[in-house]
Amino acid sequence: MTVKTQFSIKDLEHLSNVKAHTIRIWEKRYNLLQPSRTDTNIREYDLHNLKKLLNVTFLYNEGIKISKIAKLSEAEINQLVLDHGTTNTKDFAIKTFISAMLDFDARLFTTTFDSLSAKKSFRRIFFDVFLPLLDEIGILWQTGTIDPSHEHFISELVKQQVILKTEKVQRKKAKHDNVIFTLYLPFKEIHEIGLLYINYELLNAGYKTIYLGNNLSLDSLKYVVKHHKNVKFVSYFTVKPDKQSLLDYTQKFNEKIGGEKKFDLWLLGHKTKDLNGHKLDKNFTVFSQLTDFLAKLETLKKS
Template sequence: MSSVKNTFTIKDLENLSGIKAHTIRIWEKRYSVLEPMRTDTNIRFYDLHALQKLLNITLLHDYGYKISKISKLPSEKIPELVLEIISNKSAKSHAISAFKMAMMNFDQKLFLDTYEALLSEKSFREVFFEVFIPLMEEIGLLWQAETISPSHEHFISYLIKLKLLVITEKALNNKPIREDKIFVLYLPMDEVHEMGLMYLNYEIISSGYKSIYLGQSVPLDSLKDLKKYFNNIVYVCYSTVEPIKTKINPYVQEIKEQILVEDSQLWIIGRNVQNIDTTILSESVRKFDTISELISEL
């Protein structure tokens, strides 16, 4: 059985394009921009071609083209106009749409081609903040709405992580030049949301610091071990869902008491920081609301 999702409800199209189902129906009826298929019970459904066309129409509409004008264009003209826009203006919207199509089709080549096109115009930092972060936020919402399956999310996340590994490996070719801090990056036990931490690792290395990347589900004993070998450690903890809300403050307090010594710090980032009691923060324990905020401290 094919793993590619090749039919979509109108709600799926709404979730993937950002165009309300009501508006899609109006565009169909008034301008015939899409031709839905019908089930035996007369329920609309759409194929991948319709999804691609709607994503292109959405891009044109976002850039000021009226739907009445778009509807009169020959089908082959729509992709041509999209290419003109992305070459003359911003590639962000098109790239996000292309990555979503790659995800829906499990199409690695489309992902790679889109990524290389972006990287020819932008720095990796710009690609990450302008495209990958909005893309993953959208994907999270699509998963919650059951428009995509966990396999779609895993597929696209894996490819982004591969690119993070490649760009980080290049940065590692340069020896550390700053010795006032050593960064230890890790995720707490049972935490698996690693992409933000991987990006921070790249930024830290690019800033000239030595970075020790420990990855997922790191017990506190592993952090204790590092005190035997290094001074001036900054522990960077990325906490998205673990420890849970009721345990995040005791967790931070335990690190303060058992891990931190006079010359070390804990920097904590991730969605979970909103649950940290500010009274336990200090010069040695800092929280960051965004990746950009942490990077500015490097």
């Protein structure tokens, strides 16, 4: 698939959250952008125009009048963005990560992350920046504004940072040995970032974990409980299972794992909405969001 380097005004609307009508006004009244035209007179914008619009939008959202921004040179706009980025780190970081994605610029991503790390904890970066960023990129991918290669590139960089943080905390000696958390994704589920982050939080809280990763059948989990009896399972259901209900999945889990003993399974992710209104066995706990999971973890640590 060809990576997009030319964008329609609708693409710009999705990427900047500025209405196409407003972009046309800025373009006509202030000459902010210089699109090319197709043979049928349709506007097309290159990466340079797109990144300039992202900078202009950031400053506009910071309360600077568009008429003032329009009088600035491109170098002055870039400098003003950097100046405001020292105070509004969240929006600046998201804007910069999107620019890094569009240019496939891993170094820009890393340097931006390092700047954030000097001011915020990793938890705050994940919740305040990474999660909104991934939500926004998911919408851009669904609307065809970006290519799947863009989405994969930025997702892998986010995963990389979670893994690096995890590698550091897993070297610590576990404080709690009363339970071992086993983390996995169901068969054909590949959306791993949420589960990776949960593994980080569990290790950081002093728990032992067994991280099995994605695309795992229930049959494979039986080998874990042969070796460990004090196990809690954790899974993240984003798009799978899709050929059976999640309620059926929980019933299969109890049939296959542990025999007469019912092992706890903590469930997160978009698909868990399918369980709303259903009564589950006591060994299942559903968390509607990651913050609920963290609250449960804090309670568990004190018990």
